[in-house]
Amino acid sequence: MKPLFLGNTARRLYGVYHSPLRTSRHAVLLCYPGMQEYNAAHWAFRRLAAMLARDGHHVLRFDYFGTGDSAGDSRDGHPDGWVEDVKQAAQELRDLSGARELSVVGMRLGAAFATLASSAGLRVRRLVLWEPVIDGRAYVRELELWDSRRNLMLLHSSRTRDRKTELLGHPFPAAVRNATEALDLTRVGAPRADKALILAAEPRGEHEAFKAVLEKHGVATALKRVMESATNGEQEVRERALLSNTALLDMAEELRGVLSA
Amino acid sequence: MKFTEKVLSFGAGGILHGILTEPEASQRIEGAPAVLSWNVGLHHHIGPHRFFVDMARELAHRGFTSLRFDISGLGDSEVSRDDARPDPERAISDVRAAMSALEAQRGFTRFVPVGFCSGVDAAHAVSVRDERVVGVVYLEGYGFRTPGFYLHYPERFLNPNRWERLLRRRFPRLFGDVAAVEDPALARERVYIRDYPTRERLRWDVHTMVERGTRLLLVYVGGDTDYNYPEQFFEMIGRETTTNIDVTFYPKADHTFFIESDRKLALERVSSWLREHFSAPAPRQEAAHSERLGNGAQTW
Numbered sequence: 001m002k003p004l005f006l007g008n009t010a011r012r013l014y015g016v017y018h019s020p021l022r023t024s025r026h027a028v029l030l031c032y033p034g035m036q037e038y039n040a041a042h043w044a045f046r047r048l049a050a051m052l053a054r055d056g057h058h059v060l061r062f063d064y065f066g067t068g069d070s071a072g073d074s075r076d077g078h079p080d081g082w083v084e085d086v087k088q089a090a091q092e093l094r095d096l097s098g099a100r101e102l103s104v105v106g107m108r109l110g111a112a113f114a115t116l117a118s119s120a121g122l123r124v125r126r127l128v129l130w131e132p133v134i135d136g137r138a139y140v141r142e143l144e145l146w147d148s149r150r151n152l153m154l155l156h157s158s159r160t161r162d163r164k165t166e167l168l169g170h171p172f173p174a175a176v177r178n179a180t181e182a183l184d185l186t187r188v189g190a191p192r193a194d195k196a197l198i199l200a201a202e203p204r205g206e207h208e209a210f211k212a213v214l215e216k217h218g219v220a221t222a223l224k225r226v227m228e229s230a231t232n233g234e235q236e237v238r239e240r241a242l243l244s245n246t247a248l249l250d251m252a253e254e255l256r257g258v259l260s261a
Numbered sequence: 262m263k264f265t266e267k268v269l270s271f272g273a274g275g276i277l278h279g280i281l282t283e284p285e286a287s288q289r290i291e292g293a294p295a296v297l298s299w300n301v302g303l304h305h306h307i308g309p310h311r312f313f314v315d316m317a318r319e320l321a322h323r324g325f326t327s328l329r330f331d332i333s334g335l336g337d338s339e340v341s342r343d344d345a346r347p348d349p350e351r352a353i354s355d356v357r358a359a360m361s362a363l364e365a366q367r368g369f370t371r372f373v374p375v376g377f378c379s380g381v382d383a384a385h386a387v388s389v390r391d392e393r394v395v396g397v398v399y400l401e402g403y404g405f406r407t408p409g410f411y412l413h414y415p416e417r418f419l420n421p422n423r424w425e426r427l428l429r430r431r432f433p434r435l436f437g438d439v440a441a442v443e444d445p446a447l448a449r450e451r452v453y454i455r456d457y458p459t460r461e462r463l464r465w466d467v468h469t470m471v472e473r474g475t476r477l478l479l480v481y482v483g484g485d486t487d488y489n490y491p492e493q494f495f496e497m498i499g500r501e502t503t504t505n506i507d508v509t510f511y512p513k514a515d516h517t518f519f520i521e522s523d524r525k526l527a528l529e530r531v532s533s534w535l536r537e538h539f540s541a542p543a544p545r546q547e548a549a550h551s552e553r554l555g556n557g558a559q560t561w
Contacts, residue, residue: 003268003278003337012266014280016337035311042305042336068307069266069280069314150519169310169519 001050006062006092007070013085014069015062016046017096018053026125026258027058027099029090031110034180035067035074036143036168041107044248048105051252056259058097062089064113075171079113079179086117090124101125103255109133112183118191125258127196127219128251134206136183143167185210190217197254198223199247224250263288264321269328271362276339277355279306279330281363282317290324293539294371294395295363297356298329301377301517305336308377309517316375316528323532324540326367328359332383352383360393371395373535376402378516385458388475389466396476396539398531401516404487405460407496413489464498467506476505478534480527483512507534 007013030049033041049059063070064085066077090102103126106114111132118124133139147168166172186209196219200207203225214221226247269281279299283289298313299306306329307314313329320327332352334340344351356374363369373396376384381402388397417423458466470477481488488494491510495503509530514523 001278001337001339003270005266005268039304039307039309043303046337068311071266074311074315166521169517169521171521 007085007088011065011081011085011088012071013062013065013089015060015089015092016049017093018049018059018061019097020053020056020058022056024056024058024097024259025099026056026101026103026255027060027093027097028052028255029086029093029102029104029114030059030061031086031104031106031114032061032063032067033108033110035077035170037108038063038067045107048248048251051248052255055252055256057103057255058093058099060089060093060096075173078176079109079183082109083113083116083120086113087120087122090117090122101258103128103258105130105251105255107131109139109180112136112185115185115188115191118193119189121192123192125194126255127191127193128199128254129196130199130247130251131201132185132198132207132210133183134185134210136179137181138206139183140167140177140181186213188213191219193219195219196221197251199226199250200224201226226250264318266317269330269362269366271330271366272333272338272355272358274341276341277330277333277358278337279328279359280317281326281328281367282321283326284321284324288322288324289326290540292371292541293325293535294373295360295367295369296320296325296327296373296375296535297359298327298375298377299352299356299359299380299383300332300335302379303335306331310519310521310524312377312518312524312528313375315524316531319528319532320535323536325532325535326363326369328363330355330359332356349382349386353386356383356387357391360387360391364393371539373397373539375531376400385466389469392473394470394475396478396535397470398534399477399479400527400531401482401486402479403457403463403497404481404493405457405463405497406487407493409493409496410487410489416489460497464502467498468502471502471505474505476538477507478531479506479508480530481508481510482514482516482518482523483510484515486516 002017002019004015004017005012006015030045032038032045045061049061052059064077064082066072066074086104090104093099094102102124104114104118104124105128106112107130111129114127115129115132118127144167150168164172164177165174191214196214198207198211198221200223203223207223211221211223263285265283265285267281268278270278298308298316301308317327317329331338332355333344360372370393372393374384374387374394375398376382377400381399384397384399388394467477479494483489491508494508511523511526514520514527518524518527
């Protein structure tokens with residue numbers, strides 16, 4: 001595990017590189033979810049990175065600009081820039097590892113950024129999309145619902161109720177809200193990917209629609225249900241997924257296919 | 262940019278990792294202590310809502326160097342397979358390793374740990390034992406119910422925000438959210454598990470630190486904690502020990518400073534306290550002061 005800074009002076013990004021246990025020509029870039037879900041996902045990403053490195057992949061997980069330890073104030077980030085960060089980190093991972101081939105794993109908003117980066121020219125073997133945000137407007141509504149429930153914990157929730165520039169304890173400026181709500185992966189251009197895997201605890205119509213779009217673009221796509229035990233709601237499904245091995249094993253299995261190809 | 266950020270790897274085998282934030286040379290306060298922060302529960306070293314990142318950068322603007330890092334086995338730090346020590350013991354050892362690394366690599370001899378919630382346990386333990394600690398910050402640290410707490414307790418019944426919250430929880434349909442009360446994530450968030458010293462032990466520890474010249478800043482929030490008025494800390498530890506201690510109470514903030522403006526107040530309080538007491542190389546003692554700030558905070 002080697003923490004490092006990458007990118008240029010104006011946009012330094014923090015990342016952690018996990019070297020493979022054996023010589024490898026394949027690298028995996030891990031894309032975190034958005035900042036509202038980042039802390040909860042951090043542990044699962046660390047475990048996934050370790051599993052993939054043990055399997056023989058070079059792995060890099062990194063923080064987008066304005067998130068985690070990367071440069072920038074939390075209000076300075078923007079989805080357009082975060083997609084560029086994915087491309088930048090991919091290039092750095094190639095340079096760092098010498099790997100010729102790359103796959104990308106993204107969770108939630110990170111899955112959307114990975115798909116958009118690939119559509120914008122990032123060549124990947126596998127796109128592994130874990131609970132991808134397909135409809136940005138629905139995603140924002142979902143976060144707002146959690147936010148309103150979280151506010152039940154506060155004594156002074158009236159202070160946040162009408163403040164749309166914060167969401168789940170993080171800044172959420174209008175420009176970020178607008179760009180996030182405009183996300184629609186069913187209208188994405190053709191990703192430069194050989195294959196895609198969509199993982200969802202509760203596959204819905206939007207997953208099927210997204211799969212159909214990827215296949216129309218010539219990307220062989222599988223939609224797999226992550227089998228978690230019975231839960232009481234979407235948020236808990238995701239929490240359990242972050243703590244269990246099921247989704248991580250599914251992703252590792254998918255990426256083992258690249259090594260053996 | 263008025264600061265630099267670098268990865269610092271330290272500890273046996275270099276398995277502990279953190280981010281060293283340093284002010285540019287012209288801004289640096291000569292002889293100032295280095296500030297340390299680490300995990301809050303299972304949160305990695307950036308802290309809740311990126312609190313420690315914002316704190317490090319704010320402190321760098323004020324001339325202070327800081328290291329935010331992960332305790333072994335958490336966040337981006339590794340843990341040795343042979344290390345079978347209990348977590349609290351390992352945390353204390355890791356904080357001291359961070360101090361030694363900054364001493365060896367940057368020449369720091371004085372330190373200010375910032376503990377936040379469960380992170381307070383290691384901050385407190387290290388500060389009591391290690392004379393290199395010249396100041397310590399407790400963000401949502403120890404709270405013991407005192408007679409004064411119970412005297413203030415009925416005030417909650419006059420607080421319309423509490424009644425509103427009760428209604429929202431009990432009758433979510435009225436507010437358009439049927440599932441909220443049953444959400445298990447909320448129930449889990451209400452539980453904060455802490456390893457408290459006894460009240461007598463805390464009193465003795467604080468006395469030891471104050472006698473040594475160590476300065477303490479304690480920041481508490483309102484809400485559902487065991488702390489409900491500014492001076493409660495002095496009732497907890499005995500009013501004979503008041504020197505070198507500053508207490509700030511934010512009655513409207515919540516446990517993790519969920520609202521950005523509350524975080525800013527807390528960050529400003531920590532940085533102004535550091536600036537006030539550690540801008541000069543030599544430590545000094547002053548009597549506790551009381552004042553009211555113009556931002557809702559109550560400081561003693």
